[in-house]
Amino acid sequence: xxTNKLKFYGLGIGLRDEIQKDILSYLEASSKQTLIQWLExxxxxxxxxxxxxxxxxxxxxxxxxxxxxxxxxxxxxxAPQNKKRLEFDFYLLKGLKxxxxxxxxxxxxxxxxxxxxxxxxxxxxxxxPFTKEAAEVVANNIKYLEDYFQIPFLFENxxxxxxxxxxxxxxxxxxxxxxxxxxxGFLLDINNVLVNSMNHKxxxxxFLDDLDLKKVVQVHLGGLxxxxxxxxxxxKIKALDSHGEAVSDVALDLFSYVIKKTKVKxxxxxxxxxFSEEGFLGLIYELKQIRKIMDSKYDSEEENEAEKTKLAxxxxxxxxxxxxVTLETEANNRPAxxxxxxxxxxxxMNPSSIMSPTNSIPAITAVDDLSKNQLANDLxxxxxxxADLG
Amino acid sequence: xAKLYQIQQEIKKYFMGKTPNPKILSPQVQKExxxxxxxxxxxxxxxxxxxxxxxxxxxxxxxxxxxxxxYHNFPSKSAIYLQMSKNFSExxxxxxxxxxxxxxxxxxxxxxxxEYEWAELDLSTFHPQDFINSxxxxxxxxxxxxxxxxxxxxxxxxxxxxxxxxxxxxxRKIYNLAFFKKQKxxxxxxxxxxxxxxxxxxxxxxxxxxxxxxxxxxxxxxxxKFMDKxxxxxxxxxxxxxKIQNLLSNFRQEGILT
Ligand SMILES: [Fe+2]
Numbered sequence: 001x002x003t004n005k006l007k008f009y010g011l012g013i014g015l016r017d018e019i020q021k022d023i024l025s026y027l028e029a030s031s032k033q034t035l036i037q038w039l040e041x042x043x044x045x046x047x048x049x050x051x052x053x054x055x056x057x058x059x060x061x062x063x064x065x066x067x068x069x070x071x072x073x074x075x076x077x078x079a080p081q082n083k084k085r086l087e088f089d090f091y092l093l094k095g096l097k098x099x100x101x102x103x104x105x106x107x108x109x110x111x112x113x114x115x116x117x118x119x120x121x122x123x124x125x126x127x128x129p130f131t132k133e134a135a136e137v138v139a140n141n142i143k144y145l146e147d148y149f150q151i152p153f154l155f156e157n158x159x160x161x162x163x164x165x166x167x168x169x170x171x172x173x174x175x176x177x178x179x180x181x182x183x184x185g186f187l188l189d190i191n192n193v194l195v196n197s198m199n200h201k202x203x204x205x206x207f208l209d210d211l212d213l214k215k216v217v218q219v220h221l222g223g224l225x226x227x228x229x230x231x232x233x234x235x236k237i238k239a240l241d242s243h244g245e246a247v248s249d250v251a252l253d254l255f256s257y258v259i260k261k262t263k264v265k266x267x268x269x270x271x272x273x274x275f276s277e278e279g280f281l282g283l284i285y286e287l288k289q290i291r292k293i294m295d296s297k298y299d300s301e302e303e304n305e306a307e308k309t310k311l312a313x314x315x316x317x318x319x320x321x322x323x324x325v326t327l328e329t330e331a332n333n334r335p336a337x338x339x340x341x342x343x344x345x346x347x348x349m350n351p352s353s354i355m356s357p358t359n360s361i362p363a364i365t366a367v368d369d370l371s372k373n374q375l376a377n378d379l380x381x382x383x384x385x386x387a388d389l390g
Numbered sequence: 391x392a393k394l395y396q397i398q399q400e401i402k403k404y405f406m407g408k409t410p411n412p413k414i415l416s417p418q419v420q421k422e423x424x425x426x427x428x429x430x431x432x433x434x435x436x437x438x439x440x441x442x443x444x445x446x447x448x449x450x451x452x453x454x455x456x457x458x459x460x461y462h463n464f465p466s467k468s469a470i471y472l473q474m475s476k477n478f479s480e481x482x483x484x485x486x487x488x489x490x491x492x493x494x495x496x497x498x499x500x501x502x503x504x505e506y507e508w509a510e511l512d513l514s515t516f517h518p519q520d521f522i523n524s525x526x527x528x529x530x531x532x533x534x535x536x537x538x539x540x541x542x543x544x545x546x547x548x549x550x551x552x553x554x555x556x557x558x559x560x561x562r563k564i565y566n567l568a569f570f571k572k573q574k575x576x577x578x579x580x581x582x583x584x585x586x587x588x589x590x591x592x593x594x595x596x597x598x599x600x601x602x603x604x605x606x607x608x609x610x611x612x613x614x615k616f617m618d619k620x621x622x623x624x625x626x627x628x629x630x631x632x633k634i635q636n637l638l639s640n641f642r643q644e645g646i647l648t
Binding site: 044045047048049050051052053055073078079080081089091092095114116117118119120121122123124125126127128129131133134137161162164165166168228230231232233235237 | 391393394395397398399401402405406415416418419420421422423424425426427428429430431432433434465466467468469470471472474513514515516541581585
């Protein structure tokens with residue numbers, strides 16, 4: 001389904017129980033000029049709810065802030081038995097459809113994984129192998145879902161800890177192939193790229209260069225945890241997509257790299273846990289950092305557009321002064337940037353006392369120019385640089 | 391190369407604690423997959439601890455083993471995360487019969503406690519509200535049609551679950567678990583107007599009333615049925631009617647009766 005006509009939503013954050021109250025009071029205080037322009041919800045948590053959860057949700061609905069669903073259990077990577085179409089879980093689909101209609105979801109998304117095998121849900125985003133067959137399966141599933149929900153679908157690149165020892169396609173080729181076959185949108189999780197680059201030893205920027213970034217509609221920015229050991233086998237990985245830490249400077253750098261290359265409609269600060277009392281201020285600080293990057297991108301875009309307009313105007317004036325020239329830019333949709341109004345001053349305090357300051361890391365750009373042959377050696381130094389992450 | 395469907399069937403075996411075909415999932419791949427499985431188990435561990443805090447109190451020493459056994463044998467069939475808790479309560483109910491936990495000597499009322507904790511969770515979160523303002527009229531008339539709200543469950547327990555819950559909720563040291571002997575009780579567990587989950591202990595008489603109220607009934611019919619069932623003599627009827635009315639008003643105040 002086409003995604004280029006979608007509205008610009010700007011910066012958002014995940015609606016989670018732990019911070020719902022803070023988000024609502026923040027929205028109250030910041031009125032229209034806010035760092036939180038939309039909220040992402042995990043739709044599975046809002047199906048057929050009653051009692052307090054429903055009342056809490058109604059409080060959010062009453063605020064009128066746009067809600068965008070991001071699911072975890074559609075399992076678009078599940079293969080059908082034989083050649084027949086995959087049997088979806090209709091209880092889930094029906095519940096989601098009702099919810100999407102209620103919140104007027106502009107699009108929905110889920111991960112490029114398999115979380116259901118047969119009728120069993122495994123409560124984990126299990127990766128799909130990067131094969132042509134899998135790309136075909138995923139694309140068929142996506143087409144079915146878009147047809148059912150009648151709104152655009154985006155898939156998210158997940159973090160994965162195995163590639164099943166299969167090397168039929170590279171990850172980026174696989175993603176591009178799914179995008180091409182499914183004709184859907186892309187939710188680029190930058191932290192997942194970073195985590196995967198650390199675990200599977202590649203450089204993130206060349207990886208991003210290979211992706212069809214024009215298809216990116218939404219971006220996720222989360223934090224990673226260094227090191228994780230399987231409780232079952234003792235197997236170790238270098239980085240875990242934890243959603244429980246602050247976004248690293250490296251991820252922010254990659255984000256700025258991406259948005260210079262493509263226009264995205266929505267950016268999410270992704271945080272699911274480790275909310276402490278002062279955590280919300282920490283989140284506001286992170287949102288400000290992200291907004292700054294977005295603004296600098298749009299500011300330079302505005303300058304370019306202004307340049308173009310000047311040029312075009314001059315040219316047009318030379319031809320005919322009767323025809324006005326308008327150049328539409330995405331920046332027109334963007335709420336004014338130096339935004340926070342006075343009421344939110346309390347929330348905008350410098351959180352340096354709360355968050356451990358992250359050292360600025362020269363990591364990616366420093367190793368950017370290295371040839372891929374040197375990769376194996378250089379990855380270790382890259383990882384050492386990552387070690388400085390807060 | 392194996393087809394995606396076959397690969398996923400082997401993944402399923404791996405996740406359910408069975409031995410997958412090493413030609414499809416090599417030992418190295420299984421090790422790598424163990425990261426995903428370990429993450430899933432952590433999530434389930436945390437969630438089930440939160441959802442079944444009282445069961446956790448008494449199963450603490452075996453909890454890790456229980457979570458893995460549950461994951462292997464009771465994979466969830468619902469995409470709704472909370473429904474996994476329903477599965478877990480089913481699993482806990484089967485625990486007392488499991489050979490591998492025989493030594494643990496879990497209390498016989500564990501299945502009833504698990505059922506109670508699931509009911510609490512289910513009632514507090516599910517079932518869209520079906521309250522109508524039950525305070526709009528002061529008194530009930532014989533012609534009125536009365537029905538219990540959807541957000542309720544009725545249990546006939548063999549053990550005094552209400553006392554067990556109260557005891558485990560208190561901060562006191564846990565008694566010898568064998569302390570609670572068989573003692574039948576019937577509980578009406580419900581979500582009240584403030585969205586709190588609470589319970590009423592039901593006597594045989596109130597149980598009869600509640601059982602009829604579940605499907606909705608005219609008040610006059612309810613009185614009559616009650617008098618027949620318990621052979622209430624003519625002279626006691628007025629008094630009994632009053633008692634029934636009081637009980638129903640109580641229910642209405644709590645918001646569980648339409
Ligand atoms: Fe994400």
